[in-house]
Amino acid sequence: MASRKIQKSRSGSYLISLPKSWAEEADLKKGDRVKIRKEEDGSLSLLVSEERSKINHKLVLEDFKSVHSLQDTIKACYMQGAETISVVSEDGTITEVKEKLRPIVLDLIGSEIYKDRPDKIVFRVLVDPTKFSMQNLIERVHSLISSVFQHALDALKSNNPEIASDSSQRGEDAKRLYRLMIRETKLANIDKEIASAIGIENKGEILVFTIAARGLSRMAHHTVEFASLISEFCEKLSQEDIQLVLEMSNTVQEMVDKSIKSLIEKKYQAGSRGSGPNERD
Structure with missing residues (x-):
């Protein structure tokens, strides 16, 4: 567990530096914002800003044994809070599979087909929780x-x-x-x-x-x-x-x-x- 020394600015604010490794893993740069949340036990948690905290999933078609299992996984990603769910093919085309995936938006409240390309289909969830x-x-x-x-x-x-x-x-x-x-x-x-x-x-x-x-x-x-x-x-x-x-x-x-x-x-x-x-x- 790393420790940091608290410093104080001229304006009276308390300052603490972030661990470099954590900032790099979160891909944070100068000017980016983080959220500070107080937990029930009184501790503080740092969260990347809303723009960076979106949950996105990429699913490779060839990793699935059947379209049914792919459909179930898309629904699972939705329930996990994903804002975009991409299905791509390493072989270059998913035309036949897409016809079976398009109706899935009817099963997921607030979802739509965001991108539809020969090698990719992207679902986007717009519902405001x-x-x-x-x-x-x-x-x-x-x-x-x-x-x-x-x-x-x-x-x-x-x-x-x-x-x-x-x-x-x-x-x-x-x-x-x-x-x-x-x-x-x-x-x-x-x-x-x-x-x-x-x-x-x-x-x-x-x-x-x-x-x-x-x-x-x-x-x-x-x-x-x-x-x-x-x-x-x-x-x-x-x-x-x-x-x-x-x-x-x-x-x-x-x-x-x-x-x-x-x-x-x-x-x-x-x-x-x-x-x-x-x-x-």
């Missing part, structure tokens, strides 16, 4: 889940499978919001200003919301599967079976609603108490 609070994203995913769930129950009650027929599309909408939530928690971990803007107060809450995002994603997946099963079998179920499903569904919906309420209000222990309703509210 500070415009989507964690509460807003949680409520939107919860609304989608509740909508799919309710339509499945309506299909069951009316013996009309068509009512639940669009559940898969709303499941895809929930996946897009999940990716944005993970992206936001990643950026919040890097930038304290972003964390504050989206309603995250400390490092512990980043972990809480990351786990919550994954839980909501799984919940959306299972709800879509439930709707699909109802659409397929509702006409074959007996009235007794239907009644049992409806009773269990009421309990499940109540549990989900209370869990979401506790999460939004940051009452993280509310769902673990088993006593009266006053302790949960």
Whole structure:
């Protein structure tokens, strides 16, 4: 660990020199700016300026065994906070692959195709993370889940499978919001200003919301599967079976609603108490 002697300027400011090796690794030059951030434990962190702290990824086509794995990696880069994701080919052309990659912008909120060349395609993410609070994203995913769930129950009650027929599309909408939530928690971990803007107060809450995002994603997946099963079998179920499903569904919906309420209000222990309703509210 290196140490530096604190000096004082004529104007009264306190000065300290930066380690040369660190400045060279960060490619800092005279006139560049760095951010100084106070951490929770009182220590200070130095961050390169916003212009230099953008996360960019370069993916070489030949490194991937399939287009599917490349698509998954592009989505992972998005969730890690990348602002640009470049896919290039060492062989000189990726024309056929690009046709399969272009639709991926529909799966990544706020993304676009920035450059499209014979040997390269570049995705750019323009979404402003500070415009989507964690509460807003949680409520939107919860609304989608509740909508799919309710339509499945309506299909069951009316013996009309068509009512639940669009559940898969709303499941895809929930996946897009999940990716944005993970992206936001990643950026919040890097930038304290972003964390504050989206309603995250400390490092512990980043972990809480990351786990919550994954839980909501799984919940959306299972709800879509439930709707699909109802659409397929509702006409074959007996009235007794239907009644049992409806009773269990009421309990499940109540549990989900209370869990979401506790999460939004940051009452993280509310769902673990088993006593009266006053302790949960």
